[in-house]
Amino acid sequence: MSINIGRFSDTTEPTPEEQPGMVSEGQKPPELVYGSAEEFLHEQLLPTYVRDVDGRAAKWCTEWYFHPEAVSRIEALWRAWEHLRLDGATGISVWFRDHADHHMNVLMDPRGPFYKCDMQKHRDPEHLEPRKAPEGWFPDVRAIRS
Template identity: 80%
Template sequence: MEDDFGLFDPDTPARATSRSEDGKAGETPELVYGSAEEFLHEQLLPTYVRSVTGKSAKWCIEWYFHPEAVSRVAAMWRSWEHLRLDAATGMSLWWRDHADHHMRVLLDPQGPFYNCDMKEHRDPEHLEPKKAPTGWFPDVRTLPA
């Protein structure tokens, strides 16, 4: 199954350049993990251990079929790769602002895996929107500057 995640390609980190003290662009640090999936298996799940009973926490063994989960795992991976370079408070910030936040949402019984159980993936029901009346949300790309 191939999903279109729009402009957010979960496995291609945005190119970043570091700046030296003199303001010149430096080399981009090498990634520790090559993909969001590798990060999930090698770093996140081995360190973020929780009891997943289905009542207080839910997980889907086929997490990659849930676009929200893919996006959140990729966000955790990208932020981890960036914050690991801050030896002072980087990991503390990552745990507080990224891992704890996103994992709380992912594991919530009403979160993206609400319809799944530990052994079986079930496609979620998507929210169905109704289009707003014409003109309520103009395309800002076409408005004069």
């Protein structure tokens, strides 16, 4: 019996070359299912991670790509998914628990990166403007290692 959930499926134990992070010498790494974070968002993430986005309890911006934090988190979700999909035992559970639920809760939080937007209009986020620390407080570790 095979159950498909999005692009995850219950399979038998992966062979050594299919195990996450395991690529034998001379073998190519597994091919990606999706070619970009955007393709992953449209074809896997949003169709399977459905929530009521009412603007009060959850927010989303249709122009999510203008939000650097959103881009970074969606990229992280995609890369984690590509890695964990190879684990036929617990990959989907680990991905939802450790990645999707965490990052999507942050992204859709009313005070999250889309806090100024609504479903009809994007508004540029305000970036934090930190001051530079006094000289010498954070030495460049690349120079220390040399």
